[in-house]
Amino acid sequence: MSFSFCVLASGSAGNCTLLQLGDPDHALHHAGTPAKPGQVLIDAGLSPRATAKALHAFGCRLTDLRAVLLTHLDSDHFHGGWVKVFRERRIPATLLLHHRHRNVAWSMGLNVDCVVLFNDFLTIDGTIVHPIMLSHDALGSVGYVIEHAGLRLGYATDFGRASEGLLDRFTNLHALAIESNYDRRMQQESSRPSFLKHRIMGGAGHLSNEQCLEAVLEIEGGSALSHLALLHLSRECNCPNLVRDLYARRAPHLVDRLTVSSQTAVTPTLAIRPGPLGLHGLHGLHGSHESHGRIDSMIEPKWRQQQLRLFAAG
Numbered sequence: 681m682s683f684s685f686c687v688l689a690s691g692s693a694g695n696c697t698l699l700q701l702g703d704p705d706h707a708l709h710h711a712g713t714p715a716k717p718g719q720v721l722i723d724a725g726l727s728p729r730a731t732a733k734a735l736h737a738f739g740c741r742l743t744d745l746r747a748v749l750l751t752h753l754d755s756d757h758f759h760g761g762w763v764k765v766f767r768e769r770r771i772p773a774t775l776l777l778h779h780r781h782r783n784v785a786w787s788m789g790l791n792v793d794c795v796v797l798f799n800d801f802l803t804i805d806g807t808i809v810h811p812i813m814l815s816h817d818a819l820g821s822v823g824y825v826i827e828h829a830g831l832r833l834g835y836a837t838d839f840g841r842a843s844e845g846l847l848d849r850f851t852n853l854h855a856l857a858i859e860s861n862y863d864r865r866m867q868q869e870s871s872r873p874s875f876l877k878h879r880i881m882g883g884a885g886h887l888s889n890e891q892c893l894e895a896v897l898e899i900e901g902g903s904a905l906s907h908l909a910l911l912h913l914s915r916e917c918n919c920p921n922l923v924r925d926l927y928a929r930r931a932p933h934l935v936d937r938l939t940v941s942s943q944t945a946v947t948p949t950l951a952i953r954p955g956p957l958g959l960h961g962l963h964g965l966h967g968s969h970e971s972h973g974r975i976d977s978m979i980e981p982k983w984r985q986q987q988l989r990l991f992a993a994g
């Protein structure tokens with residue numbers, strides 16, 4: 681059993697994260713050779729060609745992908761080149777999209793034959809995906825808690841504020857990938873038009889470094905994070921060194937677990953495991969260090985009963 685992720689690219693020119701889902705049922709293939717883990721993308725903001733190139737480093741091809749899970753349909757999260765790939769079923773991966781983005785999807789040329797729409801949680805084989813609505817422009821984006829192998833990853837990008845709804849769901853995590861879009865002063869002093877600044881900073885745009893840090897500290901307190909990955913840094917109004925300095929000053933205990941993603945470089949593969957317990961522990965659900973990676977007691981029985989099997993095993 682394993683669960684890892686890697687941010688292939690993040691920023692306004694394209695976002696794409698690779699999840700690698702180790703599956704014990706398929707652990708042995710030919711003559712005892714370990715099988716490849718299930719490969720799932722969150723967002724497809726790079727062109728198919730650029731994505732194929734990035735995946736090549738992992739020994740993975742586009743045809744190996746099990747699913748592509750989208751946060752929303754802005755072009756930096758779903759590159760237009762993918763419409764043809766999915767319409768013509770050039771790859772077997774299922775395109776997963778929240779129902780709220782359906783009309784935009786249809787206007788782009790996608791249709792029911794190539795998109796699986798969801799409202800509530802869904803499963804990809806045994807991996808459970810819980811969507812969380814986030815405020816971003818007119819239709820919002822969707823964050824996720826992804827549970828695999830008893831480990832929980834929280835993923836949220838393109839949202840203007842960390843709502844109570846988000847913080848309530850981002851508990852008991854073992855890894856967090858979250859947007860840290862802009863430095864407030866750089867944004868205010870930039871030459872961007874005021875309507876754009878207002879759109880970004882007005883609560884339904886993007887999250888600043890400070891807002892992100894506040895949310896991170898809250899989430900970390902009720903989690904056991906092994907990794908914190910910061911997403912979607914603005915090229916014009918942010919700077920990775922400034923972000924690292926912020927964490928060195930305000931959250932030095934997180935520096936060793938911090939990965940700042942980039943538009944142009946792939947992050948290391950981040951293997952998710954139970955990390956140090958946060959200040960508030962895991963809400964007392966788990967008594968021992970050995971058991972706090974388990975999720976069994978956190979899943980409501982009705983979720984189990986209603987799990988949708990999107991994929992046949994194997």
Ligand SMILES: [Zn+2]
Binds near residue numbers: 692838
């Ligand atoms: Zn974006």
